[in-house]
Every structure is written in structure tokens, then in C-alpha cells.
Amino acid sequence: MKTLKYIFAIVILSISFVSCSDDKDDDPIISNPVEGLTKIYEFPSADHSVEIYSEKTSLEVGYNEISIRIKDMASNKYVTNAAPTWMPMMHMETMEHSAPHSMLSNTEESSVYKGYIVFQMAGNDTEYWEVMLNYNLNGQAMEEMMKVDVSQPANGLNKTQVFMGSDNVRYILAYVNPKDPKVAINDMQAVLYKMENMMSFPLVENYKITVDPRMPGMGNHSSPNNEDLTYNAVTQMYNGKLSLTMTGYWKINLKLMNANGEVLKGEDVTELNPESSLYFELEF
Template structure:
């Protein structure tokens, strides 16, 4: 009798485990890899469609995250391992140039590519950005180009700095996080690139960015427990801490220092010098 009870118990547990496994498999299949993103462009070719997503509904000057995938129209399945590469270009009236951008990383079962682009300037009626994509589809190399609309940030806050350092190198510094700042100690992230030529913008590693947030409308007071930004080789971003003691407008004064500690841009905030020429702006 005991043996029968054990067999029944084992069968019950096995059935419960299989039911949970099936449920978990169903849940994993239901995960949407682009949930929370905006589909900003769709490029339709004869046998496939390229979908371009962003974290924002509108591309703006500064740091923009992208996600891209390719749909096979015949099978209605997103293809894997497309070896996707990209190149953003700004077409001006007298010249053209690229902008800082990451490599595209293949994620989510190899069907989704993610990366970021830093747009240094907005487009207008005569000048515009476009994005060229190259990838493999059914064994063939395909190239497509999509014109992009890039606007100034709606809040008018300064979150991108393009400048020439004391070393005569052209730099692009762009704010990344916090996207939703709070009255607390916030994780602070930014990306730093330099201009090698009109088409090449390599990452700048192992520099340091000092951080001094000030509330200009409240006597230019600062806040405690801020941490200067240092380079993280895993995220490939500069990371530190921002302390906000109240809501309102904050000017984040910064200085860029090279590996030797030489100041390349920005000034220390003092009573006689209330702001740095290198800064970001936040209001919340």
C-alpha cells in the first residue's frame, strides 16, 4: 500500500513539474524583444522587411539607442545571424560626415541587433541624417539606406557637448543616464568619443570626468556624495554618481581629464567662477 502511495505521489509531482515547465516555456515564447520600444522606421524590400526601433519616439541630438531586426516575408520569421553593420551619415550643404556609434550587438536568439548612435546636430530642410545598413539575407549581401529625422531635444536641456580639447582633439561627450532622475543618489553614465576623421569616431578609454552638480537658482549650491565618472570597460561608458537633494533645474559641471590628469576641457567651480564650460543640464 505504501508503495502505491509513493508511486501516486511521484506521478503527481512529475505532472506538476511538467505543467510548470510547459507554462514557463509558453511564457518564454510570449516575450516580446522590442516591448517598450518605438518602431520608428520600416524598410520594405521584395522578400523581407527591416524594422528599426528606438527607445524614443523621436530621434534627437545626443545619445539614441536602437534595435533592428529583419523579417523574412515568405516564412514570417525574423532571421538570425544577419551580420548587420551600420553607418550614420550627416549630409550638409557643403560636406558630409558620420557620427559616433557603437557596433551592433546580436541579441535575443540572434534575431535582434542593438546599438547606439550619438547625433551631434539636428537636421533641417536642407541638411539631413541617413542610416546605411548592410546585412546578409538568404546568402546575399544587401545594402539599404533610410533617411532619418533628428530633432533638438524637446526639453531644451544640454545633454551633448562637441568641443576641442586642450590637446587639439575634437571630442563628443553625450549624456546617457539617469533618464528619470530622482531626489536621491543616481547612477550617472555618459559616452565619450573623439573625432579621428570625418568618418571615424573611436571610443575614448581610461580618462576621468569630474562631477559637480549645482542648483543655480538656489545660490548655486551643490550636493553631497557625488562620484566622478571613470571608464567601465564592460559597458564602454563613463560611470559615476549624481546626488540630487531636490527637484528643479540642475547644471552638472564637469572637467575632462586625460590619463595623466591633465585638464582637457572644463573648469573647477568656485565662488568667483560659478560654472564650467563643460556641462550637462537636467530638470525634473
């Protein structure tokens, strides 16, 4: 009899445990759509606030992925139908100009608007960047002027090139990936824009960027199985392969070629010419 009571007690405990487990499994999992990002700015207003997030801790010269959220204070919720547009503006002592940038979209998460800006230069005590943000809030058109600090990369490596091509067009070429390079064949990405005027920077399509990575401190040796960067209409970036055979400092020598195969900037690396005038730098 005692044995039966003991078995019955175990069965009851087991059912209770399973029931509790099932209840926990039914609890909704709340995900954070900006997990892994740093909130670098918040611009509060009377009835809402604009938050700016980045993978970096600050904005730098070059390619910056940026996420924006708009919080409605009345509902304490983030806005999902803001339809924002933006325009970066550099205020210099004698002139103003914009910068290459993507559109803002919220295709992955309805309350997070993502895009990127390629800042060509850093700010200083008298010259500064602003991002003008236009958006809708409860049916009302809004505009926010957000002053942001842009500095040179802390590691001092060159991942952005602003130059005049042999066709007398000014180009902006910026490194995108790999963010965390490995001793492997890495997927490589870059963006290429041209300067039409001080406010217009259209994408450049269907050019080619040759890739020749070298280690200056190791006899300037190269690496096998690199693939030149070619334009991808889906990503609107230049995609290729970057082979890195060891850790250390690498100079990624580049040549920019137009659709006719004419070299607009950069040179081949030879014994007499150890580096190209167009390059990115990596160290890992």
C-alpha cells in the same frame, strides 16, 4: 447517500479545475522582444523589411539607443543571422561626416540587433542623416540606405557636448544615464569619443570626468557623495555617481581630464565662476 454523491461531485469538479489549470500552465508564454520600444521607422523591400525601434518616439541630438529587426516576408519570421553593420552619415550642403556609434549585436535576443548612435547635430530642410545598413539575408549581402530625422531634444536640455580640447582634439561627450533621475545617489554614465577625421570617431579610454551638480535657481548649491566618471572597459562607457538632493533644474558641471591629469575642457565652480563651460543639464 446524498452526502456521498455531493462529496463525489466536488472531488470531480476539483480534479477538473486542477487539470484545466495544469493545461493552462503548460501553454507557452510568448514574449515580445521589443516590448516597451516604439517602432519609429519601417523600410519595406520586395522580400523583406527593416524595422527601427527606440525607447524615444524620435531620434534626437545626443545618445540614442536603437534596436533593428529584419523581417523575411517569405517565411514571415525575423532574421537571426543577419550580422548587420551600420554607418550613420550626415549629408550637409558642403560636406559629409559620420557620427560616434557602437557595433550592432544580438546577444540578448537573437532577432533584435541593438546598438547606439550619438548624433552631433540636427537635420534641417537641406541637411539630413542617413544610416547605411549592411546585412545578410538568406546568404545574400544586402545594403539599405535609411533616411532618418534627427531633431533637438524637445525639452531643450543640453546632454551632448562637441568641443575642442586644449590638446587641439575635437571631442564628443554625451550623457547616457540616469534616464529617469531620482532624489537619490544615481548611477551616472556617459560616452566619450574623439574625432579622428570626418568618418572616424574612436572611443576615448582611461580619461576622467569630474562631476559637480549645482542648482542655479537655489543659490547654486551642490550635493554630497558624487563620484567622478571613470572609464569602464566592460561597458565602454564612463561610470560614476550623481547625487540629486531635490527635484528641479540641475546643471551638471564637468571637467575632462586626460590620463596625465591635465584638464582638457571645463573649470571648477567657485564664487567667482558659477558654472563650467562643460556641462550637462537635467530637470525632473
